[in-house]
Amino acid sequence: MTNPISLTLHGVSWQLPDGSFLFSELDATFDARHTGLVGRNGVGKSVLARILAAEVTPTGGRCARIGRLHYLPQQITPRAGETVADLAGVRGALDALHRIEAGSTLQADFDAVGDRWQLSAQLQQALSAMQLGHLQADSAAMHLSGGEAMRVALAGALVSDADWLILDEPTNHLDARHRRDLITQLQRRSGGLIVVSHDRLLLESMARIVELSDLGLRSHGGGYSFYAERKAHERAVAIEQLERRKTDRRRQTRALTRQRERLEQRQSRGTRQAAQANQAPILLGLQKQRAENSAGRLRVEQAAARATLSQGVRDAAAQVEDDPAIVLLAPGAAPTMPERVASLREVLLPNVRGRAQRIDLRLSGAQRVGLLGANGSGKSTLLKVLAGLSEPLSGVRELAVETAYLDQRLSTLDPARSTLEQMLAANPSADESTVRTQLALLGQNAARVPLPTERLSGGERIKAALAMALYAERPARLLLLDEPDNHLDLASVQALETMLRQYRGALIVVSHDTAFLANIELTHRLQASERGWLLTAWS
Known part of the structure; x- marks a missing residue:
């Protein structure tokens, strides 16, 4: 070049x-x-x-x-x-x-x-x-x-x-x-x-x-x-500068208040002394006028000083990046979980090659499974079959609980409708104020809540899809998540990890981020291998 x-x-x-x-x-x-x-x-x-x-x-x-x-x-x-x-x-x-x-x-x-x-x-x-x-x-x-x-x-x-x-x-x-x-x-x-x-x-x-x-x-x-x-250093410096400006404003404001009080006290004493000295009315008037002029000048000077101090605080605050907390609240009460949540018996998966095509699986209680394997090994297909969105070539699939499946393209979201509309539809008994609060805790900007989901970022969409599953009238007791961390920034990934740790239902999740999987307290791993699907304890 x-x-x-x-x-x-x-x-x-x-x-x-x-x-x-x-x-x-x-x-x-x-x-x-x-x-x-x-x-x-x-x-x-x-x-x-x-x-x-x-x-x-x-x-x-x-x-x-x-x-x-x-x-x-x-x-x-x-x-x-x-x-x-x-x-x-x-x-x-x-x-x-x-x-x-x-x-x-x-x-x-x-x-x-x-x-x-x-x-x-x-x-x-x-x-x-x-x-x-x-x-x-x-x-x-x-x-x-x-x-x-x-x-x-x-x-x-x-x-x-x-x-x-x-x-x-x-x-x-x-x-x-x-x-x-x-x-x-x-x-x-x-x-x-x-x-x-x-x-x-x-x-x-x-x-x-x-x-x-x-x-x-x-x-x-x-x-x-x-x-x-x-970034951490710059933010710390900006916050320190903001605190210094706030402290300086408080100190200077107190000084301005004392200055005004001293002037008022001097004027009051002067007025009393002039009255006691039985001065002529014309002199009293001139003294009053001078006092009012002095007070007026002080008010103007102090207003300018206060404005300068406040502007300094605003300028310092503008250098501190907005960093709102993101909270994903799992349903408070632990769901009742049956002994058998889902099962696949002698199932042959469509569009899967090799020994991973066949699977026998029983998911019980609040089992939390990390689904692992190379690209193309059949992980997404397995989730679709479990969710009932794809039929197995043969075998039996059974689901005993409410299930929410979030695929990589988030097809559960209607791109033409807002998150607010879709959450209210998923839970008709919820009021708009509650839903807006839930979305605010998700980090959703209030101005973006009415937007069609097709106009949201990837991270905003994954959080919206999770919220619809967790805050539905009948919340999901089995979450099937296909790479839910894909479009999230680091703060949102950490919030998602917190929510999934709090979640008390059953869970099967696909992710290629080993740190993410390690942080969500999985109980088992289901691995696609040359020998087929292997279910082992998470360690």
């Missing part, structure tokens, strides 16, 4: 339909350094990534781009008829290459191919590196798991001829092995890279971290550990 590349924001803003701003007046330059873009859920990271990638136009300001772009959204959803080449974003170039090989001389075909004459081999090599060597460019994409679909899209990004890769949560559906492999491949890649992520391992490999918050954009050199250390 001979020319420098850059993405520059000039006063970029994004205004919401209600007139409020998601962010405003952002100025920043992204160069070839690999950059992690972080921030709380709902702050606008994905919108900013789409602006940088020229997917959308900002409502204010502009973005100047030098270099070719390849953008990867956080949700990869194969549509009917799509192939691996479609998911990888190389269908047009491959079709043009095949036409040229068949004799085409159209300039449009040569433009589509560019210098990528080895694209077919490069794609196959990239798929093999992602442990997807069994797929071909024309393989159907509909039956790929979430992790497989993401790996195909990542393979396409890595073989693209783009100067810039802009990736939104690329590790969300990847298991631990594939996360490590992706990090290695990205580290080897030259060119610009911007990654929106909450994955601490991926962020640690970045050359710098840029945080989007209500304070705007702030750049921190180094990876995640350096960023976390600097």
Whole structure:
């Protein structure tokens, strides 16, 4: 690459339909350094990534781009008829290459191919590196798991001829092995890279971290550990400065009050002495006028001083990032759990290969199971069969309790309706005030509660889906969670861990975050292996 590349924001803003701003007046330059873009859920990271990638136009300001772009959204959803080449974003170039090989001389075909004459081999090599060597460019994409679909899209990004890769949560559906492999491949890649992520391992490999918050954009050199250390230090300094300003305001306010009281006392004494001296009325009037003028000047001076002190406090408070607590409240009373919660007897799972296709499982009491296995091993399929959303090829499924299933795409949410509407529908006996309080404890901004869920961030949507299950008229006594931590920022993950520790029902959860699984007090692990499904105690 001979020319420098850059993405520059000039006063970029994004205004919401209600007139409020998601962010405003952002100025920043992204160069070839690999950059992690972080921030709380709902702050606008994905919108900013789409602006940088020229997917959308900002409502204010502009973005100047030098270099070719390849953008990867956080949700990869194969549509009917799509192939691996479609998911990888190389269908047009491959079709043009095949036409040229068949004799085409159209300039449009040569433009589509560019210098990528080895694209077919490069794609196959990239798929093999992602442990997807069994797929071909024309393989159907509909039956790929979430992790497989993401790996195909990542393979396409890595073989693209783009100067810039802009990736939104690329590790969300990847298991631990594939996360490590992706990090290695990205580290080897030259060119610009911007990654929106909450994955601490991926962020640690970045050359710098840029945080989007209500304070705007702030750049921190180094990876995640350096960023976390600097952020904690900056917040502590900002809070200390705010407390100093508040203390100074209290001290100065007391001094101003004493000054006013002393003036009033002097004026009172002067008035009494003048009256006792039997001064002429004209002199008394002049003295009263001087006193009123002095008091007036003091009032003006003190008002200005108080305004300056208050502005100093406001300026210091503006440097302390809003950090609201997030609380996920599990139902208070422990649910009554039958001896058998769910069972699968001699079940054959659809679309699963090898010995993991067959499973016998009995879930009892408040058993809490971590569902483990490589991408494509059948974890999501197993949850769908348990939830009754997919029929087994053979065998018997039994469910004895209310069950809530949250898939990776959160399909239980109606994208056109608000969280408030859907929670009230799930629990008609609840009043709107109670539901709004529950949503506020979830960290939902009151202004975003009426929005359709399709306009919420990934983290806001997962919390909404959990709330609907836990605060329903008949709360779920069995939670089936497929990677619930995928779209959550660190604070929200910790809140989710707390809620799941409090939850007293049965639980089966899929996650590739070992720290998350360790923190939710699981009792068992159900592992997909070459020998089939193995249920063992969690340790």
